[in-house]
Amino acid sequence: ACDDGEIVIKFSHVTNTDRHPKGIAASLLQQRVNDEMNGKACMEVFPNSTLYNDDQVLEAMLQGDVQLAAPSLSKFEQFTKQFRIFDLPFMFKNIDAVDEFQTSETGQAMKESMTRRGLLGLQFWHNGMKQMSANKPLIEPTDANGLKFRVQNSDVLKAQMAALGGSPQPMAFSEVYGALQTGVVDGQENTWSNIYGQKFFEVQDGTTETNHGIIDYLVVTNVDWWESLDADVREQLGTILREVTEARNAESTKVNEEAKQAIIDAGGTVRTLTPEQRAMWVDAMKPVWEQFKDDVGQDNIDAAQAINAKH
Amino acid sequence: MEVAILFAMVVGLMLIGVPIAVALGFSSTIFLLVLSDTSLASIAQSFFQAMAGHYTLLAIPFFILASSFMSTGGVARRIIRFSIAIVGHFPGGLAIAGVFACMLFAALSGSSPATVVAIGSIVIAGMRQVGYSKDFAAGVIANAGTLGILIPPSIVMVVYASATDVSVGRMFLAGVIPGLMAGTMLMLTIYIIAKMRDLPKGEWRGWSEVFESGAEAGWGLFLIVIILGGIYGGIFTPTEAAAVAAIYAFFIATFVYRDMGPLSRPEGERNLSLMQKPIALVTAFFHRDTRDTLFEAGKLTITLMFIIANALILKHVLTDEQIPQSIAAAMLDAGFGPVMFLIIVNVILLIGGQFMEPSGLIVIVAPLVFPIAIELGIDPIHLGIIMVVNMEIGMITPPVGLNLFVTSGVAGMPMMRVVRAALPFLAVLFVFLIMVTYIPILSTWLPTTFMGPEIITK
Amino acid sequence: MSGRYEPDTILGRAVNEIEETAIAVLLGLMTIITFINVVLRYGFNTGLIWGLEATTFLFAWLVLFGVSYAVKVTANLGVDALINVFSPSVRRVLALVAGAVCVAYAALLLKGAWDYWANFANFPQTTGRWFPTGFEEMKRTSYRGWYEVVDIPMPEMLRWIEPIMNEGEHYEKIPRFIPYFMLPFGMALLLFRFLQATWRIWTGQAQSLIVSHEAEDAVEDVAHMNRGD
Ligand code: NA
Ligand code: NA
Numbered sequence: 001a002c003d004d005g006e007i008v009i010k011f012s013h014v015t016n017t018d019r020h021p022k023g024i025a026a027s028l029l030q031q032r033v034n035d036e037m038n039g040k041a042c043m044e045v046f047p048n049s050t051l052y053n054d055d056q057v058l059e060a061m062l063q064g065d066v067q068l069a070a071p072s073l074s075k076f077e078q079f080t081k082q083f084r085i086f087d088l089p090f091m092f093k094n095i096d097a098v099d100e101f102q103t104s105e106t107g108q109a110m111k112e113s114m115t116r117r118g119l120l121g122l123q124f125w126h127n128g129m130k131q132m133s134a135n136k137p138l139i140e141p142t143d144a145n146g147l148k149f150r151v152q153n154s155d156v157l158k159a160q161m162a163a164l165g166g167s168p169q170p171m172a173f174s175e176v177y178g179a180l181q182t183g184v185v186d187g188q189e190n191t192w193s194n195i196y197g198q199k200f201f202e203v204q205d206g207t208t209e210t211n212h213g214i215i216d217y218l219v220v221t222n223v224d225w226w227e228s229l230d231a232d233v234r235e236q237l238g239t240i241l242r243e244v245t246e247a248r249n250a251e252s253t254k255v256n257e258e259a260k261q262a263i264i265d266a267g268g269t270v271r272t273l274t275p276e277q278r279a280m281w282v283d284a285m286k287p288v289w290e291q292f293k294d295d296v297g298q299d300n301i302d303a304a305q306a307i308n309a310k311h
Numbered sequence: 312m313e314v315a316i317l318f319a320m321v322v323g324l325m326l327i328g329v330p331i332a333v334a335l336g337f338s339s340t341i342f343l344l345v346l347s348d349t350s351l352a353s354i355a356q357s358f359f360q361a362m363a364g365h366y367t368l369l370a371i372p373f374f375i376l377a378s379s380f381m382s383t384g385g386v387a388r389r390i391i392r393f394s395i396a397i398v399g400h401f402p403g404g405l406a407i408a409g410v411f412a413c414m415l416f417a418a419l420s421g422s423s424p425a426t427v428v429a430i431g432s433i434v435i436a437g438m439r440q441v442g443y444s445k446d447f448a449a450g451v452i453a454n455a456g457t458l459g460i461l462i463p464p465s466i467v468m469v470v471y472a473s474a475t476d477v478s479v480g481r482m483f484l485a486g487v488i489p490g491l492m493a494g495t496m497l498m499l500t501i502y503i504i505a506k507m508r509d510l511p512k513g514e515w516r517g518w519s520e521v522f523e524s525g526a527e528a529g530w531g532l533f534l535i536v537i538i539l540g541g542i543y544g545g546i547f548t549p550t551e552a553a554a555v556a557a558i559y560a561f562f563i564a565t566f567v568y569r570d571m572g573p574l575s576r577p578e579g580e581r582n583l584s585l586m587q588k589p590i591a592l593v594t595a596f597f598h599r600d601t602r603d604t605l606f607e608a609g610k611l612t613i614t615l616m617f618i619i620a621n622a623l624i625l626k627h628v629l630t631d632e633q634i635p636q637s638i639a640a641a642m643l644d645a646g647f648g649p650v651m652f653l654i655i656v657n658v659i660l661l662i663g664g665q666f667m668e669p670s671g672l673i674v675i676v677a678p679l680v681f682p683i684a685i686e687l688g689i690d691p692i693h694l695g696i697i698m699v700v701n702m703e704i705g706m707i708t709p710p711v712g713l714n715l716f717v718t719s720g721v722a723g724m725p726m727m728r729v730v731r732a733a734l735p736f737l738a739v740l741f742v743f744l745i746m747v748t749y750i751p752i753l754s755t756w757l758p759t760t761f762m763g764p765e766i767i768t769k
Numbered sequence: 770m771s772g773r774y775e776p777d778t779i780l781g782r783a784v785n786e787i788e789e790t791a792i793a794v795l796l797g798l799m800t801i802i803t804f805i806n807v808v809l810r811y812g813f814n815t816g817l818i819w820g821l822e823a824t825t826f827l828f829a830w831l832v833l834f835g836v837s838y839a840v841k842v843t844a845n846l847g848v849d850a851l852i853n854v855f856s857p858s859v860r861r862v863l864a865l866v867a868g869a870v871c872v873a874y875a876a877l878l879l880k881g882a883w884d885y886w887a888n889f890a891n892f893p894q895t896t897g898r899w900f901p902t903g904f905e906e907m908k909r910t911s912y913r914g915w916y917e918v919v920d921i922p923m924p925e926m927l928r929w930i931e932p933i934m935n936e937g938e939h940y941e942k943i944p945r946f947i948p949y950f951m952l953p954f955g956m957a958l959l960l961f962r963f964l965q966a967t968w969r970i971w972t973g974q975a976q977s978l979i980v981s982h983e984a985e986d987a988v989e990d991v992a993h994m995n996r997g998d
Contacts, residue, residue, distance in 0.1 A: 008348075050630045050678070055919070056360055062910060063885070065353045078917055118910030146814055153919045155941075158818065167814050170821055170920065172366040175548050178480040181762060183545025184810075224910060328852045328860075329867040330845035330979050332836075337874040340881075344899050351881035351899065358878065359885070359952050362829035366821070369828055372796055373803070547807045554803035605793035612796065613835035614844050620832065 002042035007233065009033065011068040012046040012057050021127050021193060021255055022070055022217055023047055025248040032240050040233055043068075061222050062118045070125055070217040074154040079114040081295035087156035088292060089212045089285035091304055095129055095253055097311040098214050106303045115223045122238070123245040125217040126252035127191045133200060133207040134187030135180070139277060141284035147186040150176050157189075159288045160213075180204060191215050196259035206269030209260075210281055219245075314634050317342050321625075332614075336621035339628040349631055357627040361620035366550065370469045370479070371615060371670075373553030374421035376608040377534075377560045381419060383571050383604050384564020386531035390415050391434055393528040396521045398498075399513035403505025406443065406451045407498045408513075409434040413455035414494040417462035418535045421469070421553070423669075423706050424717045427456030435722050442511040445722060450732035453718040454740065455497055457703035460669065462490035464538060464553065467702050470619065470670045471695045474626070474677040479549040480542060484758040485692045486699065492753065493700075493743050500739050530563045543761075561601070571600040619670050626678050634679075642683055649687045653748050656680050656694075657701060664705020672705070673698055689751075696754035700744045707733045707740075774842040788838045795831040799824050822920040826948040833955030840871075840962035840978075847979025861970065864977050868967030871978060875960035882956040888913045890946035891934060917942035 002008050011030065015023040026045050033043040046052075052060050054071040058079075061069055076083040085091060092098045101107050102124040111121030132138055134147055145165035151157040153170055161168040169185050179185045181203035188200060194215070195201055219241065226234065264270055273281070289301065317338055324334035340354055362368065381387060394412040401407055412430045431452040438448035460467040463483035472479040504510065525532075537559060538552050547555055565572035569582035573594045595601060642652065659680075663672045677698065684694045706714040708730075719729045747753055776785045806820040817823075839845050852860050880901050884894040891914040895901035905911070914934040917923075923940040931937055934944060969975035 044633060046630065051627070053364060056356065056364060059356060060353060062888070062913065063350055063352050063356075065349050078919075116909065117913075117915065148810065148814065167810070167816065168818065169810065169816060170818065171548075175366070175478070175550075178478050178762065179545075179548055182480075182543055184548055222910075224908070324867075324870060325848045326851045327863045327867055328847055328849065328977050328979055329870050330847045332845060333871050333874045336878070337870055340874070340877050350884065351877060352885035352894070353881075355878060355881035355885040355952055355956075358882075359829055359833070359949065362832050363825045363948075366825065369799070369803070369824065372828065372831070373800060376796060376800060546811050551803055551807050554800050555807060557800050558804045602790065602793045605797050606789045609792035609796040609831060609835065610839065610842075610844060613792070613832050613839050614846055616832045617836050617839065618846065 002044065003039070006040065006042040007229070009041055009043045009068060009237075010046065010051070010066045011043055011070075012051040012060070012066050013070055014049045014054055015047060017045070017047045019197060021248065021252055022125060025125055025244060026070065028248065029241060029244045032244060033237065036240060037233070037236060041237065058119070058220075061220065064222060064225065067225055068122075068219060068221055070219045072127075072152065073214075073216050073218055074152050074157070076114065076119075076121075076218060076220075077154060077156075079117050079119060080110075081292075082110055082113060082297060082300060084154075084156050084292050085296045085300050085304060086214060086216060087154050087160075088289055088296065088301075089160050090282050091289075091301070091308075092214060093308045093311045094211065095126055095214070097304075097308050098216065099126070099249065100307045100310070101304050102216075104303065104307065106300055111218070114220075118223055119220045120223040120226050122219045122221055123241055124249075125219060125245060126249045127215040127217065128193060128252055128256040129211040130189045130191055130213040130215055131195065131207050132187065132189045132210045132212065133195060133204040135183065135203075135205050136186075137205055137271065138187070138208040138210075139271065139273070141281050144187070148184075150179065150185045150188040156288065156292055157213075159291055160285055163285050163288050176200070177203065189213070192256040192259040192263070196263050201263045201266070201268035204268075206271050207263065208271045208273065210273065210278070212281060212285065313342070313346060313632075314629070314638075330617075332617040332621040335618070335625050339621070339625040343628045343631070346632060353627070353631075354624055357624045358620050361623040362616065365623075368469065368616070368619065370421070370464070370550045370553040371466050371619075372608065372612040373550070373557050374464055374466055374469075375425075375611050375615075376605065377419070377553060377556040378422060378425040379604045379608040379611075380557060380560035380564045380571075381416075381531065381534075382425065383600070384560065385568045385570035386419070386528075386534075386560065386563065387412075387416060387430055389524070389528040389568075390531055391430060391437075393521075393524040393532075395437075395513060396516060396524045400515035401502065401505075402512050403501040403510045404512040405434070405438050406447070406501045406505070406510070409438065409448075409451055410455040410494055410497050410501065413452065413458055414462060414490070415532065415535075417458040417460075417490065418464075419531070419538070419556070421459070421464040421466040423457050423459035423703070423714055426459035427452055427714050427717045431456060431718060431722070445724060446728065446732035447510075449718050449722040449724055449729050450734070450736050451497070451501065452722075453707050453714045453729060453733045454736035455494070456714050456718070457706050457740070458490055458494055460706075461486050461493060461696075461699055461703060463487065464549070464556075465699065466615075467669045467673060467699050468695065469549075470673050471677055471698060474673060475681045475691060475695070477691045477695065478762070481692055481758040481762055482695050483542070483549060484761060485696050485754045487757055489696055489700065489743075489747055489753055492746075493703075493740070496739050496743055497736060500736065504735075530567050534559055534563075561604075565595045565598075565601070571604070572598045575600070615670060622670075630678065636682070638679060638683070643686060647687075649689055650749075652680075652683065652687055653689070653697065656684075656697065657744065657748060660698060660701035661704060661708075664701055664708065669702035669705060673702065690755050692758055693751040693754045697744075697748050700740070700747050704737065704740050704744060707737055788841075792831065792835050792838065795827050795834070799827045799831070802827075819920040819922060822918060826918075826921075829948070830951045830955075833951045834958070836955065837958035837962040840959065840966055843966070843975070843978065843980055845979055847977075849977065849979060852977070857976075860976065861973075864970045864975075865967065867978050868963065868970055871963040872960065872967055875956060875963045879953065879956040879960050882953040886946065886949045886953045889916055889944070889949055890914060914944060914946065916945045918945055918948060 011026055013022055013026055017023045017027045030043045030045045033041060054075050057066060057069040057071060060066045073083055073086040138144055141164055148167045148169050149161045150171045151161055151168045158168040171179060176188060177198060180200060195207055201207055260270060320338040321334050325331055343349055391412045394408040398407045398411055399405055412434060413426055416426050416430050435448045435452055439445055463486045465486060468482040468486060469479055472482050534556055538556055541547050541555060542549050542552050564570060569575055574582050574588060660676060663676060715729050719725060776782045802820050802824050806816050810816045852863055877899060880895060887894050888911050891912050893904040893907050896903045896905050917940060921943050923943050931940060966978055
């Protein structure tokens, strides 16, 4: 518990504390803040959606009832539609390109783009590149035709599945395993670490290494609260957060590669695409860009593509 | 310390006649106002999100509605006739048929009191006619009715699953074997008592009666196939299953059995066929019976959800103040192992069950003990089944036992007499609770076989 | 379980009819939307993408609107084991205390509900920790009229609110203040009904705030059920 006089920093998130990339990062942050800022500040982490889920936490943050959260990037599309760029399929070649975009001026500006609505983005946290799985082999985009896919609640992702001729289905995360197993939905898209952590591979024919999109998180805070902090506290907290971010983001590729290997070791099927096959997926999904071009901004897309070309 | 005051306040307010929901919500609000800086708006947010943010709780109104249509629409009556045709000729036959009918109805309905009302109202009168004592009949039904929450579908399991984020489908599967076991144990007990006391048995009416009553009840029983087949056949999720069940029950009650709705006629007259009144296909949706059934189910949903929503407010406040963590830490420091821990959980639930309604109790206790159980390596599904069996016992023990209230009403007996009547069979449930607590495979075998081991991640 | 509430005035009957029908309609809509989505998904490989969210909002409305009705007809569950031990005069005092607690509860919840809803509708929250002492000054982050729900699309016929609530900006989804409105509305009704109920106890027209003879209701249900052929 926190001592009297310490600034209480509540951090609410939705994963476990020791296996998920976000949970690990939050635990590390908690540990360092409570060690290094003892007497000044105190962090309480609420994992596993025990306090709020990702939809409620932003409301609670605007209300001032929680100070830190790290929802997935698609949750911010309601605050500013620019964030749709992270959901657009094949926008980023790999996680290094994502990283470079996020640390570029464009990415930094996006963190501050929500201040008029009360939120300030502090750091991007990686989970990793998304893969696609289904109850039948997915080799060419036509294989996804007529399949029901569970997607996150995002217009872009719904449009992406529709572009494949699939049917997007919103569904509570806790119901997904059962729904995949019984066939209520046929497939889903996720990072290796999520597919392994949720054991989705057990109830799917296989997972195709598409790397077609990303799942990342943004650590956010209430802008009024952030500005109310003493400058030295704000600076120290910001520094710790940045160091934790750099340390954990550097591990993200390794975490996902390990998860992928663990899936293979557990008897799961992982399929890779030839360059020609991958090009077919790109052709099938990229038209979605056109649909959301105005939301995202052509200059943002250009910036992302310029970075992509380097990787 | 603060948490002891909080719980004392909840119990104290309940005992002076404050509605359970308000006792929970008011105490939590005061607790929050005194101990934290968290806003009152967060209480309102919890209240709203109890419904809008807990997708799995949606199963509650749907299962209640399905039960209402089945009770109003004559499904229960036909199931009993079928049960009697099958097992009515054994010693204690009608009582065994009553348990069997409760098990069948439990497989349709998610609620225990609904099971008692649906089956008990008919079976108790029937048992008295063939010479059973009223007490014996009431005791049997009050106990067998508790199977309503153990045999899937189950409202209490839905509440547990949403409080702890385990899978509803898994919980349902886990309830099957314990449910069949508990039912069998009750039937065996009746058989033995019947042999010893030479209780009346019915006549064997031949296979024709079995088939005829089976065909009559078939429409209702087919709902079991629809629910389980639909869930495990990939047509719908457990939550949606409840909505499908409600729609199906509405159609069966209105257009097949025609005991309610535009085709229904007063007692003694033949109900109309759809051919005689095809317009019923439209008017059924607006018929007074339909509206009344929807309204009654809605009202029960509201009173139940008012309690659950306020219990979720309590849960939110406890979490906000990090109470479960400190209790868990204290228990771990004290060096409790899984065996001791499960005894403590059972005692807490049994005591709580004396005073509280199951769904409310589960939402309070589950978040408290769940993290500790995980820490001790107890399977969350196993823990859930233990809780459900405790809730069953709570339903037939005074002072608050929904099945006691309902049975005393249905049988026209004072509550304390029902309590005494239920006692011998309560002993059976106690033995059953001990078995379920210390033989985890009873609960975990089926879900693990069909769905793989439970993973506790997000 | 069926209540036996009989309003005694024409207005009372009309209000009662509206309340009961609203409860029936909300539950009916929830069920039908969910069912249609199953049919669309399994039969036609499609679905109402907004169906799930709409159902959960209807569920919230059902309960938030319905709790005041439950108070009106004294349908809330409670424990009457202890109060039945006391003499009528002691019981009356306890019932009045219970009524005061309920009124305080509803008042606190109403303040919380207003504070939660207000910013979504570009209104100020109240000041004061537990008792509303006035209205807050609006800050830049107090305007949340732009905040949309996740899935339910904005109907064209509601576009006229855009200039008022969203600085003329286009809503893709309905704004949150619409579904959330039931929160302060329901809590205001709840406060009103608890005040009424406490008044009934004060004047001796009622003895308690909780359903006492559940058994009687159940019997009535049974009679209802045994009707028909
Ligand atoms: Na059941
Ligand atoms: Na009890």
